[in-house]
Amino acid sequence: MVRHFGGSQQRRQLCADIKQCVERLGLSPYLPLVKYEIGRGHEYYLGIAVDGNNEDAISSGRDILTQLGVASARNPDLCWVLGAEDTAGLLRGNLQCDSFTIPLVYEPDQEVPSPSCAQIYSVLDVDDLEPVRSECPESSLMDRLLYWCSATGSGDLSRMQHTCQLLGIGTEWGGVWPVIRRLTLLGHLEFDSSNGIRWACVSPALVTSAEDDSRSFLSGQRTPSLLQMLKEGFDTVEHAQYRGPSQITINDMDHEAIATSRQASRVTTLGCVSRRMGELLPDFDSWIEQLPTWDERDFSRYQVERYLPHSDGFCAAAALPQSDPGLYRFSLKDDQDRYPRLAFYDDNASRWIGGDHYGLRFIARHSARVCRIAYRSTTKELLMPLSDRWPMPFERALVLADGLLPNRLQNESGEQVLSYSGVPRELAETLCSLLRLDMDER
Numbered sequence: 001m002v003r004h005f006g007g008s009q010q011r012r013q014l015c016a017d018i019k020q021c022v023e024r025l026g027l028s029p030y031l032p033l034v035k036y037e038i039g040r041g042h043e044y045y046l047g048i049a050v051d052g053n054n055e056d057a058i059s060s061g062r063d064i065l066t067q068l069g070v071a072s073a074r075n076p077d078l079c080w081v082l083g084a085e086d087t088a089g090l091l092r093g094n095l096q097c098d099s100f101t102i103p104l105v106y107e108p109d110q111e112v113p114s115p116s117c118a119q120i121y122s123v124l125d126v127d128d129l130e131p132v133r134s135e136c137p138e139s140s141l142m143d144r145l146l147y148w149c150s151a152t153g154s155g156d157l158s159r160m161q162h163t164c165q166l167l168g169i170g171t172e173w174g175g176v177w178p179v180i181r182r183l184t185l186l187g188h189l190e191f192d193s194s195n196g197i198r199w200a201c202v203s204p205a206l207v208t209s210a211e212d213d214s215r216s217f218l219s220g221q222r223t224p225s226l227l228q229m230l231k232e233g234f235d236t237v238e239h240a241q242y243r244g245p246s247q248i249t250i251n252d253m254d255h256e257a258i259a260t261s262r263q264a265s266r267v268t269t270l271g272c273v274s275r276r277m278g279e280l281l282p283d284f285d286s287w288i289e290q291l292p293t294w295d296e297r298d299f300s301r302y303q304v305e306r307y308l309p310h311s312d313g314f315c316a317a318a319a320l321p322q323s324d325p326g327l328y329r330f331s332l333k334d335d336q337d338r339y340p341r342l343a344f345y346d347d348n349a350s351r352w353i354g355g356d357h358y359g360l361r362f363i364a365r366h367s368a369r370v371c372r373i374a375y376r377s378t379t380k381e382l383l384m385p386l387s388d389r390w391p392m393p394f395e396r397a398l399v400l401a402d403g404l405l406p407n408r409l410q411n412e413s414g415e416q417v418l419s420y421s422g423v424p425r426e427l428a429e430t431l432c433s434l435l436r437l438d439m440d441e442r
Contacts, residue, residue: 035091119339154200187219217403342384
C-alpha cells in the first residue's frame with residue numbers, strides 16, 4: 001500500500017496505466033487486485049494485492065508503481081507491505097478482475113448494465129412481431145453467421161451480438177437471443193445459461209429425416225470445404241429458409257461412402273434425432289418441475305402485469321395475491337430497461353417458475369385450456385397458432401424432424417399459424433401425449 005496524491009481523473013488515469021502495464025508484463029496472475037481509499041481528498045492510499053506464493057510479486061508491484069511515477073513506492077516509510085485484513089477498513093474501493101487469471105478492470109466508466117438471462121429470455125423473436133413474409137432475405141447472412149460460429153467454436157452473448165451487428169442480423173441484446181434460439185432448434189448450437197448465456201457450435205452431423213429414412217440433413221459445424229465435398233460426392237440439395245441458414249440435405253445417402261470419405265469421415269451420422277427425443281423428453285408435469293425457481297420476495301419494487309391467455313396479452317395487475325396462479329410480467333419501477341422479467345406462479349408447488357417467454361406462455365395457456373393443435377395427414381404438417389408455440393425442447397423435436405424452422409401462415413381470420421413440415425403422425429401423437437394436448441386431425 002502506498003500513499004499518493006491526485007484527483008479523481010488522475011486516479012483513473014493511474015489505474016488505467018497500471019492495468020496496461022500489468023497486462024503487458026503478463027503479471028495478472030500475480031497482481032490480481034487493486035484497492036484504493038474512498039474519499040474526495042487529494043491525498044489517498046492505493047494498494048496492489050500480490051500473490052504471496054510468488055517471491056517476486058512484491059518487487060514487481062513496486063517496480064510498476066515506480067515506473068508510473070509513484071516514487072514513494074521505493075520508500076519504506078511511505079509504502080508498506082500489509083496483510084489483507086489490515087487494510088480492509090481503509091481500502092474499501094475495489095478495482096478487481098473477474099477471476100485470478102483474467103486481465104484487471106479498473107474503475108470502468110458507468111455503463112448500462114447488461115440484461116440478465118431471465119430478462120433476455122422474456123423477449124419474443126422479432127419474427128413473431130412482424131407480418132408474414134414469403135421471401136428469405138436473411139438466409140445468406142445466417143449462412144455467414146454459421147460459418148463464423150463454426151470457426152469460432154464458442155463464445156458469450158456479447159460476442160454473438162457483435163458479429164450479428166456486423167452482419168446486420170440483430171443489433172440488440174434481446175435481438176441476438178432469438179438468433180441463438182433458432183440455431184439451437186436447428187441443431188447447430190448448444191447453449192448454457194448457468195453463468196450468463198454461453199453458446200458452442202456442435203460437431204457436424206447428418207440427421208435422418210423423420211419422414212424419409214433415405215434423406216438426411218446437415219446440422220452443426222459447417223465450413224465451405226465440407227459443403228463443397230458433400231456437393232461433389234453426394235446428391236445434395238440446398239434450401240434457403242427465412243431467419244435461418246440454408247438447409248443442406250443429402251438424398252439416398254450412402255453411409256459407406258460417407259465413412260470412407262476423408263473429408264466426410266469427421267461427420268457423425270446420428271439417425272433420426274426427433275424420434276429419439278420423443279423417447280427421452282419428460283412429460284409436461286416433469287418438465288415444469290425441472291424449471292428454475294424465482295426466489296423474489298419484494299414485489300413492491302415492480303410494476304406488475306398479468307397475462308390474459310384468451311387475448312394473448314398483458315394487463316396491469318392492481319395487486320399480486322400469491323394464491324392466484326398465472327403468468328406475470330415484472331418491470332422495475334423508474335427503470336428504463338426494456339427487458340422485464342417473466343415468471344409463472346404455480347399454486348400447486350407454491351413457487352414462482354422462471355423460464356423463457358414461449359415456455360412460460362405455453363404453461364399459462366395450457367393451464368387455461370386454450371392451446372390448439374392440428375395435424376394435416378395429407379402433407380404431414382403439424383399446425384398450431386403462433387400464440388401456442390411449444391416450449392423449446394419440444395419444438396426442437398419438431399424442427400429436427402425435417403431440419404427446417406416452421407413456416408408462418410395466416411388463416412382466413414388473420415391469425416398467424418406455425419406449420420412444422422415432415423412430421424409423421426406417430427411423432428406428432430407422441431409429443432402431444434407428453435404435453436397432454438388433444439390433436440385435431442384434418
